[in-house]
Amino acid sequence: MMLILLPLLAAAAADTSSPTPTPTPAIAAPAPVTEALATAATGTRIGLLVVDEAGREIVAIRPDDRFVPASNTKLFTTAAAFAMLETEGADTAAGASVRLEPRGALRDVVLVGAGDARLSSARDCTNDCLATLVDAVARETKVVGDVIGDDTAFPDERWPAGMSWNNMVGRYGTAVSALTMDDNEVALTVRPGRAGGAPEVSGDGYYRIDNRVVTVPAGGKRSIGYMREPGSDLLRLTGTIPADASPYEVRLGVDDPAHRAAWRFAELLRSAGVRVTGKVGVRHRPVMPADDPKVRGNAPAARPPEVPALARLTPAPLREDLVHTNKVSQNLHTELLLRRVGAVSGSGSVADGHAAMDAVLERAGIQRRQYDFGDGSGMSNYNRVTPRASVRLLRWGAEQPWGAAWRETFPIAGKDGTLANRFKGTALEGRLFAKTGTLNASNALAGYFTTATGRTFTFAAYANDMPGDVSATASLDAALVAVAAAN
Structure with missing residues (x-):
């Protein structure tokens, strides 16, 4: 890994040649800030931590404590992606490809993933389309x-360490794979029937359905739950849907994305007039023990003789995906970014991704004790970061050639992404650019905002340990509005 990273470190020597300035004493938080934070649950x-353009601390409350950052983790992963993939041109990943491998009198179809997050089987697809490979x-x-x-481009590490198992069934906890299609989600539609009867449930047949939802009289409550045991294809739906309700879409996570993609590819081949005589299969690369002296960085397992690709897709520019990833806080796309960073000079494993990220954060002047990450997206409860580390990353990132582009990926208060409905009607609407974060008993927000006098402040705000998982976002938002008003 160092063969690639050492030149990057050398090129950035100016970033770390001088020690990080000792922060000036914090100014006491104005009463409105203290009052706003006091509204959070006991x-x-x-x-x-809020700092001005020169790095002077305006407000500092537990700036060196470690917090669960939730999706604020994406700030660190996307910064590493900008530094190593998008800007410096180290990303060599292409789109998915297909090849035909001889096997007796027939040829097997092998759909190969390369780590791109945007392969689509949608009927209205215009770029990075599975149908293009079907036609070939x-x-x-x-x-x-x-x-x-075939998802052997990365080791088979489908879920990040520290993610809650109950998230696996839903779209936010879907498995990670180098062969990713339709965000590794399966969509079902629930249409109400007659009151007292079962609704209609439609999908593409990938999951078996145990439908226990009941249609209730018009005006009733819609409350639909779903459960699927890990590794099972049986999905149980429960709850109620009113007879006058619109069709309701349920989007579910996938345990084995490579299998799902191959299954869907086989369906599309049949629709295109190709007879599939065999079965749907997968090729995974097993994860090797990290302390195995015979294995370096989970090197790819032995493959059959290489057969040239019949066709290969060209994804849209990575920067477009980075915007999408941060604006809507897309977990799967971020996890794939972490693995792609790890594949620059390693194996594409999670460990290699974090080692590459460590090198970037060292360049930023962030001390190793200020953070720990179990994943790249923020779904892991193992993640920890200090407000000071996040502010340091934001200030360093702003000085990089890619800093403006990185900031453009952040949601804008009251305007778009995960901040579309926050700060509405306040002085920070349209003037705060930040990454959000929400996990069990954890809320986060970090980025930049413009004050009442037109100054640009950098901030990181975290709330953890809320009893009963009561949201603290209103308290954090009000505190930031108060800081902006006072400056």
Whole structure:
């Protein structure tokens, strides 16, 4: 890994040649700030650091305590992606490809993922479309054997360490794979029936459905729950839907994205007139023990003789995906960014991704004790970061050639993304650019805002340990509005 990172460190020597300035004593928080934070539920632990253009501390509350950052973790992952992939041109990942491998009298179809997050099987797809690869196979042959999903570009590490198992069934906790299609989600639609009867549930057939939802009279309550055991294809739906309700969409996570992609590819091949005589299969790269002296960085397992790709997709520019990732806080896309960073000079493992991120954060002047990450997206409860580390990252990032582009990926208060409905009607509407974060008993917000006098402040605000998982976002937002008003 160092063969690639050492030149980057050398090029950035100016960033770390001088020690980080000792912060000036913090100015006491104005009464409105203190009053705003006091509205958080009793027992809530809050960290808040706000600095001005020169790095002087305006408000500092527990700036060196470690907090669960939730999706604020994406700030660190996307900064590493900008530094190593988007700007410095180290990203060599291409889109998915397809090849035909001989096996007896037939040829197997192998769909190969390269870590791109945007492969789509949607009917209205215009770029990075699975249908393009289907057409390539259909032009070549009308009979194939097996259809195989190959995600060996990265080790088979589908869920980040420290993620709650109950998130796995939903779209926010779907498995991570180098072969990713439709965000690794399966959509079902629930349409109400007659009162007292079962609604209609439609999908593409990937999951078996145990429908226990009941249609209730018009005007009733819609409350639909779903459960699927990890590794099972049986989905149980429960709850109620009013007879006059609009169709309700349920989006579910996938346990084995490579299998799902191959299954969908086989369906599309049949629709294109190609006879599939074999089964749907997968190729995964097993994760090797980190202390195995014979294995360096989970090197790829042995493969059959390479067969040239029949067709390969070209994804849209990575910067477009970075905007989408931070604006809507897309977990899967961030996890793939972490693995792509780890594949620059390593294996694409989570450990290699974090090692590469460590090198970037060292360049930023962030001390190793100020953070720990179990994943790249913020779904892990193992993640910890100090407000000072986040502010340091934001200030360093702003000075980089990619700093303006990185800031453009942040949600804008009251305007878009995960901040579209926050700060409405306040002085910070349209004047705060920040990454949000929400996890069990954790709220986070970090970025930049413009004060009442037109100054630009950098901040990181965290709330942890809220009893009963009561949100503290209103308290954090009000505190930031008060800081902006006082300056």
